[in-house]
Amino acid sequence: MSTAQKTGAWVFICGPSGSGKDSVIAYAQQALAAxxxxxxTRRFVSRPVHAGSDHDALTPAAFAALAQAGGLSWHWRAHGFSYGIARHYDEAVGAGCLVIVNGSREHVNGLPASPDRLVLHITAEPTALAQRLLRRGRDSAEAVARRLERNADFDAMPADCVIFNDGELADAGRQLANYLEESTLSADAGPTQRAR
Structure with a gap:
């Protein structure tokens, strides 16, 4: 009797501004370091790096050349910049690994369903999102309101797991780490899960 061969998968983690997505991913990455x-993955982005950046910078011209040469597994545009994932991560998926991408909702929402792709959505209640966006001071109240309105475009976005980061960072980070640890990585990924 043969057993199902486990295969690797891409996990795209998406979320609205203010959801704390980057912090939740960083928590899970540290928890799963072993x-x-x-x-x-580490992203290429066509913007400069600064202290604590989680990406490698490329000029727009260098990014375009890399993409044209087939050096990226995935690439997309967001917030006026280009984002990409290096082609070498394909090898990890081929070797049966779960490969995590800090992704874009718009990009992921346009991808066809595939057994080697999982989508995880990190979000928070609208009031929490608004408070965080206002607290960080990058946007006016009007801009924050527009961001929250835009979130409605992704309310029906399919996801294999949804995590609400409304409380302590450790709670959401542990939920993400647990989800990744428990994923079977089989071609017939399990049913949709919702964590809160």
């Missing part, structure tokens, strides 16, 4: 079968 797991060689769970790989967190």
């Amino acid at each position: 797991r060689s079968d769970i790989v967190f």
Whole structure:
């Protein structure tokens, strides 16, 4: 009797501004540092790096050249910049690893369903999102309101797991780490899960 061959998968983690997505991913990455079968990608972005950046900078011209040469597994545009994931991560998926991408809702929402792709949505209640956006001071109240209105475009976005980051960061981070640890990585990924 043969057993199902486990295969690797891409996990795209998306979320609205103010959801704390980057912090939740960083928490899970640290918690899973000993797991060689769970790989967190580092992105190329066409903007400069600063202290604590989680990406490698490329000029727009260099980014375009890399994409044209087939050096990226995935690439998209968001907030006026280009984002990409290096082609070498394909090897990790091929080796059976779960490969994590800090993604874009608009990009992921346009991808066809695939057994080697999981989508995880990190979000928070609208009042929490608004408070965080106002607290960080990058946007006016009007701009924050527009961001929250735009979130409605993704309310029906399919996801294999939804995590609400409304409380302590450790709670959401642990939920993400647990989800990744428990994923079977099989071609017939399990039913949709909702964590809160």
